[in-house]
Amino acid sequence: MARYAQVQGSVALITLTNPPVNALSAAVRLGITEAVTRALRDPKVKSVVICGENGVFCGGADIREFAKPMTGPPLVPMISAIEEGDKPVVAAIEGVAFGGGLELALGCHYRIAHSKARVGLPEVTLGLLPAAGGTQRLPRLIGLAPALELITTGRHVTAQEALKLGIVDKVTDQSAQDLAIQFAQEVIGQPLLPRKLSTQLTPCPPDVDTILDEAMARVKQRARGAMAPVACVQAVRAAVNLPYQAGMQKEQELMAFLFRSSQARALQYCFFAQRAVGKWSLSSGAHSGNSKPRPVTKAAVIGLGTMGRGITVALVKAGLSVVAVETNKKQLEMGKQMVSAMLKHDAQKMNAVPRLDLLHYTTDLSELKNTDLIIEAVFEDMALKKEVFKKLSSVCKPDAVLCTNTSGLDVDELASVTKRPELVVGMHFFAPAHVMKLLEVVRGSRSSPEVMATAMHLGKRLGKVSVVVGNCSGFVGNRMLRPYLDQANFLLEEGATPELVDGALEEFGFPMGVFKVSDLSGLDVGWRIRKEAGLTGPNVDPKDPLRRRQGRRYSPLPDLVCEQGRLGQKSGRGWYLYDKPGGRVATPDPDIHKLLEDYRVRHGIRPRQIGSQEVLERCLFALINEGFRVLEDGMAMGPEGIDMIYVFGYGWPRHRGGPMFYAAMVGLPRVLERLEYYQQVHPDVPHLQPSSLLRRLVVNGSPPLDKWRDFLQRPHSQL
Numbered sequence: 001m002a003r004y005a006q007v008q009g010s011v012a013l014i015t016l017t018n019p020p021v022n023a024l025s026a027a028v029r030l031g032i033t034e035a036v037t038r039a040l041r042d043p044k045v046k047s048v049v050i051c052g053e054n055g056v057f058c059g060g061a062d063i064r065e066f067a068k069p070m071t072g073p074p075l076v077p078m079i080s081a082i083e084e085g086d087k088p089v090v091a092a093i094e095g096v097a098f099g100g101g102l103e104l105a106l107g108c109h110y111r112i113a114h115s116k117a118r119v120g121l122p123e124v125t126l127g128l129l130p131a132a133g134g135t136q137r138l139p140r141l142i143g144l145a146p147a148l149e150l151i152t153t154g155r156h157v158t159a160q161e162a163l164k165l166g167i168v169d170k171v172t173d174q175s176a177q178d179l180a181i182q183f184a185q186e187v188i189g190q191p192l193l194p195r196k197l198s199t200q201l202t203p204c205p206p207d208v209d210t211i212l213d214e215a216m217a218r219v220k221q222r223a224r225g226a227m228a229p230v231a232c233v234q235a236v237r238a239a240v241n242l243p244y245q246a247g248m249q250k251e252q253e254l255m256a257f258l259f260r261s262s263q264a265r266a267l268q269y270c271f272f273a274q275r276a277v278g279k280w281s282l283s284s285g286a287h288s289g290n291s292k293p294r295p296v297t298k299a300a301v302i303g304l305g306t307m308g309r310g311i312t313v314a315l316v317k318a319g320l321s322v323v324a325v326e327t328n329k330k331q332l333e334m335g336k337q338m339v340s341a342m343l344k345h346d347a348q349k350m351n352a353v354p355r356l357d358l359l360h361y362t363t364d365l366s367e368l369k370n371t372d373l374i375i376e377a378v379f380e381d382m383a384l385k386k387e388v389f390k391k392l393s394s395v396c397k398p399d400a401v402l403c404t405n406t407s408g409l410d411v412d413e414l415a416s417v418t419k420r421p422e423l424v425v426g427m428h429f430f431a432p433a434h435v436m437k438l439l440e441v442v443r444g445s446r447s448s449p450e451v452m453a454t455a456m457h458l459g460k461r462l463g464k465v466s467v468v469v470g471n472c473s474g475f476v477g478n479r480m481l482r483p484y485l486d487q488a489n490f491l492l493e494e495g496a497t498p499e500l501v502d503g504a505l506e507e508f509g510f511p512m513g514v515f516k517v518s519d520l521s522g523l524d525v526g527w528r529i530r531k532e533a534g535l536t537g538p539n540v541d542p543k544d545p546l547r548r549r550q551g552r553r554y555s556p557l558p559d560l561v562c563e564q565g566r567l568g569q570k571s572g573r574g575w576y577l578y579d580k581p582g583g584r585v586a587t588p589d590p591d592i593h594k595l596l597e598d599y600r601v602r603h604g605i606r607p608r609q610i611g612s613q614e615v616l617e618r619c620l621f622a623l624i625n626e627g628f629r630v631l632e633d634g635m636a637m638g639p640e641g642i643d644m645i646y647v648f649g650y651g652w653p654r655h656r657g658g659p660m661f662y663a664a665m666v667g668l669p670r671v672l673e674r675l676e677y678y679q680q681v682h683p684d685v686p687h688l689q690p691s692s693l694l695r696r697l698v699v700n701g702s703p704p705l706d707k708w709r710d711f712l713q714r715p716h717s718q719l
């Protein structure tokens, strides 16, 4: 797991060999420990180079080992032995030096990086802190403020930035290993003490306490309940206030607390779940390993509304040439201006040139004959979308892939109007499409494995976390949102206010509560959908009482709010009041409180005190229950997919792992018991009826989440 060689006569070359990222597993740590001992003992060895095999220095501690009992030599003494030795050790960094990998490099006396390498301490993203001396050595090397920023955010930095910050000593376009070997010979005999970071003091500006206090305030505000960033600041404070050994002691204490936390488990679960969803498989046996994507060099986007513009920008930023289509010249010009502005703004931030040359604008669909893949992003209307698909089917080349960005309409119905249903697939982006990381790739019943591979591969090129989902109404994300929204509205009827519900959800960790999000998206969106579904407006069954629709409880509150012209942020009033139309700062609105009070009086509802626990249980458990039904119906590959959809598309706090992981953490019996309770109290809400999968899991002793698939009853997958 670590290869030893002697090169150039006097240099010991230690190579980490644990593909694919040379993670510091027990075997690697043992290999390094033995190799370093050998090098330090061998009188013929005058200096040492540590590098990684296959162009990767080291991806850090082996995250898979965190869930198991610790074996092998620990990292801290291993790194100390390197630093304390009397021979210069040079780290040759290619690819990445992340987490424990960078901490290993910080224990070396010199660091040489390839120009394409990246370094960073991403432990915080795993619910941990850099506990192999990272919180103590990095501030001593680069100073308090930059170290705080890197450690609390986990941000990766390029070799060039690392050089500027002083993390690395040299950057090369050639082989970092060759330069390190040469360098290791040059530094033989030079004083080592100044290169041993543990012996140095953290360079401190006079306003050190202010810097630390401000960092703590910033971190607490951004963390939304995550503990690791707070612990990171505490550990760095120790690097300022305490001698090295005492600082290390503090680092270990904080790490021990984080390591056992459910947040760390959740974040590490997310790390693996994010990678697992990329490895898709279909019931036919086709999977990511045996299905080849089609080459896509030229794409098209139909419709330059909010979604179309974002998709266009995302495609151009990934280097694809794009034909952007609108129905008339005016819309086209408007879209063009917006897309150009977005691309320029983005390029400016990155200090790059906007790739406007990759774009071609047209109102003529016949210009799509050479495109490899087309994404339809027109208004959410089945008849309109069908018309577009019919046209696309006749103008595009026969093997062009046709994608729809519908957020929930039937992909099969769209495919049925084309001559190539096997080449039709859903690519459901989330707004703003060039920013949001989530992509639901919707498999229609006839979508071919090749077309799935193409959409998933394109998602990867766009930097998205792409999740394969089945073709059901709302797909996975929006389908699960409905019970959540319903519960939020019912809570208002029963006595809550928008700010009470939102407060509980924000306290849980969502960036915005459900009513603030609705105001942001525009309340008319849901209103139109409810009208089309016959839940409100002229198509309502006249026999239905006001608070009952289609055989179940219904809250007309959101409709009443819309009827008052309160459409959310854009109209300056929604569930909240805003300073102006388009304003962003929500304040509680006495008019809404009055509307709620009048409504309750009209319907004879006696308001009651509602606490955060009830808000969370009713909103989140109803959503989770629908997640179990999604699994039962075979609309998702597994709970990991659902969780990634919620973490990346709906603001579910990552340190809570996603709804299904959260259910497992709360305990499935508890979720079941609360659903049963609420269902008894609200028998007219079918969403609260516990799913049979949840019941089966509980009866079978609540197996761990990766075993849930074994409890799906029928050959279930609709994928």
Ligand SMILES: CC/C=C\C/C=C/C(=O)SCCNC(=O)CCNC(=O)[C@H](O)C(C)(C)COP(=O)(O)OP(=O)(O)OC[C@H]1O[C@@H](n2cnc3c(N)ncnc32)[C@H](O)[C@@H]1OP(=O)(O)O
Binding pocket: 020, 021, 023, 059, 060, 061, 062, 063, 064, 075, 096, 098, 099, 100, 101, 122, 123, 126, 128, 129, 130, 131, 132, 272, 275, 276
């Ligand atoms: C007791 C602890 C004491 C001290 C504190 C030290 C803590 C740490 O070091 S925590 C680990 C910190 N490191 C990271 O967070 C880096 C995580 N990895 C990545 O960011 C990326 O994987 C990468 C940039 C290193 C490579 O990216 P890419 O080329 O896109 O490949 P993948 O991400 O798909 O990864 C490939 C493969 O490797 C697995 N993997 C990656 N890193 C680790 C790791 N540190 N431990 C274990 N496994 C790792 C990843 O899961 C993929 O596996 P599969 O192919 O099976 O999916």
